[in-house]
Amino acid sequence: MRYDKIFVIIFWTYLFVENFGEEIKYYRPNLYVPNLLKNYSGPILACNQFQFCTERDRNFWKAQREIYNLILQGKDLSTQGPFVERQSSLVHALEERSRLCEDDSSAPFLLDKNSDDWPIACIWNGGASNGTCAPAPIMDEDFGYIEPNLWKIKVKQFRRKIGCNLQQIFASDSVQELYICRQNCLHLGIDYFSSLILSFGMVLALTSLILTS
Known part of the structure; x- marks a missing residue:
């Protein structure tokens, strides 16, 4: 027995x-698709009950890429000490750096030049309650994750690259795993x-x- x-x-x-x-x-509950996307003919990925990922999110990613490139240019210029106009795009990019230094989900993928062509996915970090729509590396399955140790290295490398402060760089040691989903998946706020x-x-x-x- x-x-x-x-x-x-x-x-x-x-x-x-x-x-x-x-x-x-x-x-996959029944989701209400906002009127803004009713006439959208492309694929729609439900990231959460209020956020939907489409190819339109690639435009925002390209804008992020421009900011990233300008930040790198700004770092090079700072060593030479030139004067920069207050209203220049470079000044705006440097102002955006603090936001990128706090991003532990999609921003580190800017290190990869091929990320502009990656498929759009719903991405969230650890037990976060809100995801973000951004290009993510191709995986064998529709749902996958990057282990904490690997993702911490990526986040720290990115923050050093764009010149984040030491506190933000050290904070990358507490970053959790990264989840990547390409189905209509609403995560439950539960980390691995x-x-x-x-x-x-x-x-x-x-x-x-x-x-x-």
């Missing part, structure tokens, strides 16, 4: 991990490690019930 219980525990553990993992990855803890806790509770029955 005890072996039967062990088999049941293993079976339910397998089913739970499979189903719970899918629930975290893909959650929290989901593992929750899964393990529920399996323990189920095991206790079976063994005491």
